[in-house]
Amino acid sequence: MNVVEIKGVRKTFTDFWLRPTVKAVDGLDLAVGGGEVFGLLGPNGSGKSTTIKMILGLVRPSEGSVSLFGHDPSSVEARRRLGYLPELSYLHPFLTARETLLYYAGLCGLDRRTSRSRAAELLEMTGMADVADRAVGGFSKGMSRRIALASSLIGKPELLVLDEPTSGLDPVSTNEVKTLVKTLAAGGMTILMTSHLLADAEDVCDRVAILNHGRKVAEGKIGEIGTSLEKFFLAKVGEGRDFKVAEFLK
Helix, strand or coil: CCEEEEEEEEEECCCCCCCEEEEEEEEEEEEEECCCEEEEEEECCHHHHHHHHHHHCCCCCCEEEEEEECCCCHHHHCCCEEEEEECCCCCCCCCEHHHHHHHHHHHHCCCCCHHHHHHHHHHCCCCCCCCCCEEEECCCHHHHHHHHHHHCCCCCCCCCEEECCCCCCCCCHHHHHHHHHHHHHHHHCCEEEEEECCHHHHHHHCCCEEEEECCEEEEHHHHCCCCCHHHHHHHHCCCCCCCCHHHHHH
């Protein structure tokens, strides 16, 4: 059984008078198998964020169906098996790194002993054990990102959704995050990630789907693309527009 199944999904946003304003997703079919690292790629405005929100159960599709583990995404059964790292890390600045993980462990319904054990493991795994008792408000963006990633793993999810996981990280931290993603996948975790950094997707993803204007324009295994992911992406989305700089500078 696929972990994520999206069938014939359309999402149209409306204004106050229920008039359609934006067709964010238009006829999307997608399936993510167990233990797979799947990349959801596309330019800004392509429908990636809306698709992620529907997978998380935060937005309902206008048409079609979305399921996680065979359940509705908003159901308790689906959400207890899900972990999510948003693009922007919103952490309570006065909590320490350890307290942050214990807070999220409590939201997952873990008992105190399990919470402390998992928090210690994740602090070590993400290289944050030495600063475990420092307030996260004084952390750099990279350090905050690591704690946010650890928080998304505290419940040992079967599906981990990562929205731009390496955004703002230095090369060393980026490599560590990619290594962690590959290690989690090797352990059986299913990972769905979005990224604007095509080299990162190329390094860690088994398959990718490219969205443009709400539609899936390509899907395939990284090894079957036959060229760099960047060239493949540009071929499907377009090389870009003419900015007419010469005319402007006249």
